Amino acid sequence: MATANTEKPAFAPIKTQRAFEVICEQIRAQLAAGTLKAGDKLPAERELAAQFQVSRSALREALRSLEVAGIIRNLKGVKGGAVIQSAEPDRIVQAMQDYVHLGDVTLDELTEARIAIQDIVVRLACERGTEAHFAELEQIAERTRAETSVEARYECAAAYYDVLARATGNRMFGIFVDSLSGVLHEFVQGPGYETLQETLIDSRFKLIRFLRARDAEAAAEEMRKHLERVYRHVRKNIKAQAGSGGARKA
Amino acid sequence: MATANTEKPAFAPIKTQRAFEVICEQIRAQLAAGTLKAGDKLPAERELAAQFQVSRSALREALRSLEVAGIIRNLKGVKGGAVIQSAEPDRIVQAMQDYVHLGDVTLDELTEARIAIQDIVVRLACERGTEAHFAELEQIAERTRAETSVEARYECAAAYYDVLARATGNRMFGIFVDSLSGVLHEFVQGPGYETLQETLIDSRFKLIRFLRARDAEAAAEEMRKHLERVYRHVRKNIKAQAGSGGARKA
DNA sequence: CCATCTTGAATGGTCCGACCATTATAGTTT
DNA sequence: AAACTATAATGGTCGGACCATTCAAGATGG
Numbered sequence: 001m002a003t004a005n006t007e008k009p010a011f012a013p014i015k016t017q018r019a020f021e022v023i024c025e026q027i028r029a030q031l032a033a034g035t036l037k038a039g040d041k042l043p044a045e046r047e048l049a050a051q052f053q054v055s056r057s058a059l060r061e062a063l064r065s066l067e068v069a070g071i072i073r074n075l076k077g078v079k080g081g082a083v084i085q086s087a088e089p090d091r092i093v094q095a096m097q098d099y100v101h102l103g104d105v106t107l108d109e110l111t112e113a114r115i116a117i118q119d120i121v122v123r124l125a126c127e128r129g130t131e132a133h134f135a136e137l138e139q140i141a142e143r144t145r146a147e148t149s150v151e152a153r154y155e156c157a158a159a160y161y162d163v164l165a166r167a168t169g170n171r172m173f174g175i176f177v178d179s180l181s182g183v184l185h186e187f188v189q190g191p192g193y194e195t196l197q198e199t200l201i202d203s204r205f206k207l208i209r210f211l212r213a214r215d216a217e218a219a220a221e222e223m224r225k226h227l228e229r230v231y232r233h234v235r236k237n238i239k240a241q242a243g244s245g246g247a248r249k250a
Numbered sequence: 251m252a253t254a255n256t257e258k259p260a261f262a263p264i265k266t267q268r269a270f271e272v273i274c275e276q277i278r279a280q281l282a283a284g285t286l287k288a289g290d291k292l293p294a295e296r297e298l299a300a301q302f303q304v305s306r307s308a309l310r311e312a313l314r315s316l317e318v319a320g321i322i323r324n325l326k327g328v329k330g331g332a333v334i335q336s337a338e339p340d341r342i343v344q345a346m347q348d349y350v351h352l353g354d355v356t357l358d359e360l361t362e363a364r365i366a367i368q369d370i371v372v373r374l375a376c377e378r379g380t381e382a383h384f385a386e387l388e389q390i391a392e393r394t395r396a397e398t399s400v401e402a403r404y405e406c407a408a409a410y411y412d413v414l415a416r417a418t419g420n421r422m423f424g425i426f427v428d429s430l431s432g433v434l435h436e437f438v439q440g441p442g443y444e445t446l447q448e449t450l451i452d453s454r455f456k457l458i459r460f461l462r463a464r465d466a467e468a469a470a471e472e473m474r475k476h477l478e479r480v481y482r483h484v485r486k487n488i489k490a491q492a493g494s495g496g497a498r499k500a
Numbered sequence: 501c502c503a504t505c506t507t508g509a510a511t512g513g514t515c516c517g518a519c520c521a522t523t524a525t526a527g528t529t530t
Numbered sequence: 531a532a533a534c535t536a537t538a539a540t541g542g543t544c545g546g547a548c549c550a551t552t553c554a555a556g557a558t559g560g
Contacts, residue, residue: 016522016542018541018542018543019542019543020314020542024318028348028351031348031351031352032351032436037352037353038352038353044510044511044512045511045512046510046511054543054544055543055544055545056544056545056546057307057310057542057543057544057545058542058543058544060307060311060512060513061310061311061314061542061543063512064270064311064314064315065314065315065318068274068315068318068319069318069344069345069348070345070348070349071348071352074511074512074513075511075512075552076511076512076513076550076551076552077510077511077512077550077551077552077553078508078509078510078511078551078552078553078554079510079511079552079553079554080510080511080512080551080552080553081511081512084352085352086352086353086354087349087350087352087353087354087355088349089349091345091348091349092342092345092346092349094319094345095319095320095341095342095344095345096342096425098278098281098319098320098321098341099320099337099338099339099341099342099425100337101278101281101282102281102288102321102334102335102336102337103287103288103336103337104336104337104421105337105421105422109420109421109422110422112420112422113420113422113423113426116370116423120366120370170359170362170363171354171355171359172355172359172360172362172363172430173363173366175346175349176363176426180422186282266513266551268512268513268514269513269514270513294539294540294541295540295541296539296540304514304515305514305515305516306515306516307513307514307515307516308513308514308515310541310542311513311514313541324540324541324542325523325540325541326521326522326523326540326541326542327521327522327523327524327539327540327541328522328523328524328525328537328538328539328540329523329524329525329539329540330522330523330524330539330540330541331540331541
């Protein structure tokens with residue numbers, strides 16, 4: 001053995017290129033280059049496997065990877081095959097949920113990030129939102145009041161935040177908001193959630209009024225107070241059930 | 251055929267549960283419940299397939315899905331198997347890149363989101379960053395000046411933003427920043443990038459001075475101007491190569 | 501001629517068995 | 531005791547097979 005350089009190994013970690021990885025890379029590259037775009041259709045598995053000169057198993061693992069990444073959708077039957085999907089933020093939310101479940105992010109971090117993001121969203125929505133947006137928000141808020149089940153009300157809340165994010169005209173904020181509230185939703189499974197609902201719904205209507213008045217400061221302040229209320233409630237529940245198997249790390 | 255209800259179909263879209271999906275769900279569920287956590291090891295493929303009572307192929311597709319999602323890592327050799335990975339934000343960045351490549355996000359949106367996020371990051375870093383953080387930033391900025399290749403300088407830039415995000419003490423911001431700059435990096439492959447470098451490096455040092463002085467306003471302003479400079483440059487390049495196969499949608 | 505039904509071929513999903521390179525351990529040799 | 535070797539288990543890949551699904555072409559009927 002030659003004497004190892006103690007300073008810096010400088011050896012690139014060997015990267016065994018597996019067949020399915022190469023396939024994924026090639027398809028992703030064509031996607032980034034624009035050769036492939038949403039709606040395009042790939043050949044059938046058997047033919048594609050022949051083109052790549054790999055077995056159908058290896059190709060299927062590649063297609064499966066691309067599918068769970070939300071890039072393609074596999075169609076059955078004759079004239080089937082893989083079609084390039086249009087963009088769906090779901091996978092990003094999924095990735096963030098995985099990240100949180102693997103235990104590196106605390107409730108405090110999630111909440112702080114959410115408050116910061118929503119602050120931006122509210123201010124931009126206040127500036128750029130149209131009356132159509134505000135009307136939609138109002139409609140959702142009224143529907144929330146009508147709903148009774150916790151799950152239905154959460155659906156309404158998600159829709160509310162989604163419209164708010166759309167009002168910014170920037171889809172990236174929608175992604176951030178969806179990700180954070182998707183993850184935080186798991187924490188909001190405690191008792192005494194109903195008692196808070198009246199306050200929360202009032203806050204939504206109040207926010208809409210501020211948005212219509214184009215009062216960014218007041219709107220942002222209202223949203224911040226709202227989120228902090230929810231946070232305090234969630235935090236209390238977390239401590240109550242401290243480590244009962246559910247989402248921990250709070 | 252019975253007369254279709256024109257009002258609301260109300261039929262839940264059928265969801266053919268494929269074998270690998272069920273497997274993924276079960277493992278993800280155990281992950282969310284805490285039964286499985288980072289570092290745990292799953293049985294070998296053949297044994298796991300027997301436990302789930304599915305073929306090895308179906309199980310492998312499930313494991314492959316979990317691997318590309320960054321949840322597990324497959325080890326070869328005897329005593330091999332799948333081990334639960336610790337959290338890595340790479341997959342979230344990958345998901346965002348896919349989302350952008352699928353063509354729903356414009357350069358303007360990415361830039362606006364980046365400016366907004368960095369504004370938060372800078373202010374928080376200004377408030378919470380330690381001298382250790384600032385020293386690290388300084389070191390990276392000096393290294394940037396020493397580097398010559400475009401790629402090496404990008405590495406430095408990424409490291410710089412990473413430390414900045416770490417200084418906030420909130421990992422979520424690191425994810426957002428990584429995602430946005432990872433995607434934006436693809437746009438920054440144009441001519442005349444070197445001419446801008448001196449200005450950019452100066453801006454980094456200036457920012458560090460503002461951070462040490464705990465002057466959040468000045469720091470945020472400096473970062474904003476910096477990002478807008480980069481944006482104008484990128485935008486110009488995009489228009490120059492308009493639709494030459496590279497990243498479009500600008 | 502048009503609408504409906506039947507048929508068939510191609511496809512994705514799954515299963516099985518096999519082989520290879522890699523890897524860690526037990527056993528052997530020095 | 532150290533170094534080497536043999537062995538068995540593992541993930542990666544391959545090829546073939548069968549099934550339920552799906553769609554299009556052809557057959558049937560009006």
